[in-house]
Amino acid sequence: MSSGTSRSSGYRLEDQAQGGDQSASAAAGPHRQSNPSWVKVIGTTVRLWLRRRVLHVPDSERIGGRYRGRIAAVLAVVVVVAGGAVAGALTLRAPIAGEHARHATARPKLTPAQVAARAAATAAARANDDAAARWIAGEVGSGEVIGCDPATCAAILAAGYPTGGQVVLQPGVPLPGPGSIIVATGAIRGQYGARLSAEAPEVIASFGTGAQAVQVAVVVAGGAAAYDQTASQALAARRHAGQLLLRDRTVHARGLVKSDLRSGLVDPRLITVLRLLARRYGVYLLRFGGSGPQAGQAMPVRMAEIAVPPVRAGRGTGSDLRSMVKLLQDQPARYRARLIRRWFAGRERVLKIEFPAPSPV
Numbered sequence: 001m002s003s004g005t006s007r008s009s010g011y012r013l014e015d016q017a018q019g020g021d022q023s024a025s026a027a028a029g030p031h032r033q034s035n036p037s038w039v040k041v042i043g044t045t046v047r048l049w050l051r052r053r054v055l056h057v058p059d060s061e062r063i064g065g066r067y068r069g070r071i072a073a074v075l076a077v078v079v080v081v082a083g084g085a086v087a088g089a090l091t092l093r094a095p096i097a098g099e100h101a102r103h104a105t106a107r108p109k110l111t112p113a114q115v116a117a118r119a120a121a122t123a124a125a126r127a128n129d130d131a132a133a134r135w136i137a138g139e140v141g142s143g144e145v146i147g148c149d150p151a152t153c154a155a156i157l158a159a160g161y162p163t164g165g166q167v168v169l170q171p172g173v174p175l176p177g178p179g180s181i182i183v184a185t186g187a188i189r190g191q192y193g194a195r196l197s198a199e200a201p202e203v204i205a206s207f208g209t210g211a212q213a214v215q216v217a218v219v220v221a222g223g224a225a226a227y228d229q230t231a232s233q234a235l236a237a238r239r240h241a242g243q244l245l246l247r248d249r250t251v252h253a254r255g256l257v258k259s260d261l262r263s264g265l266v267d268p269r270l271i272t273v274l275r276l277l278a279r280r281y282g283v284y285l286l287r288f289g290g291s292g293p294q295a296g297q298a299m300p301v302r303m304a305e306i307a308v309p310p311v312r313a314g315r316g317t318g319s320d321l322r323s324m325v326k327l328l329q330d331q332p333a334r335y336r337a338r339l340i341r342r343w344f345a346g347r348e349r350v351l352k353i354e355f356p357a358p359s360p361v
Contacts, residue, residue: 121212125186128208130155132183132216135205135292137161140216141356145180149187152214156183175199178221181358185214198223202231204299204358205292216292218358227361234361235298239264241271250278253285260288260301267300267359269335273328274304274353280327281320284309290354303354310349321351328353 110118129152136146137159147167148156157163167176169188175195182188182200189196200217201224207214220227242261245251251274253261260266266288277283283306290303308321325339340352 124208125212125214128212128214129185130159131207132205132214133159133161135207136181136183136216139205139290139292139357140181145176146183147176147180147188147219148183149185152183152185175219178219180219182217182219183214184217186211201227202358202361204295206294216357218361220361230361231298234268235264237264238266238268238271238300241268242266245271245275245278248275248278250281251283251285257285257288265298265301266304267302267355269337269355269360270302270304270353273331273335273337274306276331277306277324277327281324282309286350292357300359302357302359303352305350305352308349308351319349321349324351 133152133155136156140146140161142162143165145165145167146153146156146161147169150168150170153166153168156166167173167180169175169182169191171191175182175192181204182196184196184200196217200219202218202220203215204218205216220230222230239262242264246253246258246261261271270288274283274285286305286307288301288304291299291301308319308324310319321341325341328337328339338354338356340354342350342352
């Protein structure tokens with residue numbers, strides 16, 4: 001409201017280009033005129049619009065009291081509309097700002113070092129998963145029930161393991177029964193927690209370390225408490241069987257081979273077929289092996305290499321290798337091993353006998 005406006009004469013809606021501002025500006029002398037604020041520009045625009053479009057008052061005429069009611073009504077409408085617009089803008093802006101704040105809290109910006117560390121961890125987990133899949137495809141017997149997450153199950157099949165036994169472990173799916181194999185990736189450990197180590201305490205192979213490690217474990221009946229007792233009894237039985245095999249005069253062993261048999265570290269299936277061979281042939285044990293990578297020290301070995309010395313028959317020289325292989329191939333499925341014949345100096349001299357994982361407890 002300007003100085004010339006009084007309650008009796010009503011509101012003055014005047015153009016700022018007219019009036020005493022020009023004389024005051026001239027008296028003040030030449031200076032750089034500053035740009036008007038956006039509030040002043042909007043106010044001027046509204047006043048001119050009301051004068052010309054609503055009140056129909058010429059720019060040269062003074063607005064009198066007869067326009068008071070119309071002015072009041074128009075100003076009321078303007079105030080209501082402007083207030084609603086401001087309130088709506090604030091209301092719309094608040095949830096948007098809140099949404100931005102939530103996104104900023106949920107996804108903090110990572111430093112280059114953190115990005116590199118996350119990428120390295122992802123690559124390590126993928127490499128461990130692939131290594132476990134290849135090991136299972138090459139070492140685990142066909143027809144086993146294998147529990148794994150969807151990606152790992154696909155990797156196992158891609159590595160060559162025959163279809164038919166996999167159980168895809170998803171939220172809400174219980175672990176498979178005793179004797180089944182669990183591929184404990186980070187996702188599976190996070191899903192089952194302590195229940196996994198309680199129901200599948202026998203780790204037969206492990207790949208990698210830390211959060212990216214992948215363990216291949218076996219579900220046992222009765223959980224971890226019952227497993228400890230059963231494993232102790234199984235170890236004692238393997239020790240006894242190994243010592244009996246060493247007493248056989250047709251079995252020849254020395255060094256670490258003797259130690260493994262006496263310590264109970266040889267798979268009972270392997271001891272059974274070696275005893276079977278010893279009934280007919282001389283058995284020259286070269287070495288044992290075949291436990292899973294990073295397996296426990298008490299985990300049995302599943303592979304034996306035996307030397308097959310040449311034997312003279314008439315004028316020629318042969319060996320018992322062919323008949324040995326046939327004997328082992330004729331055994332029941334439980335004792336049917338994978339047989340690999342190796343050549344030495346042009347002749348078959350070494351027979352590798354290997355049973356699939358897991359070893360019986």
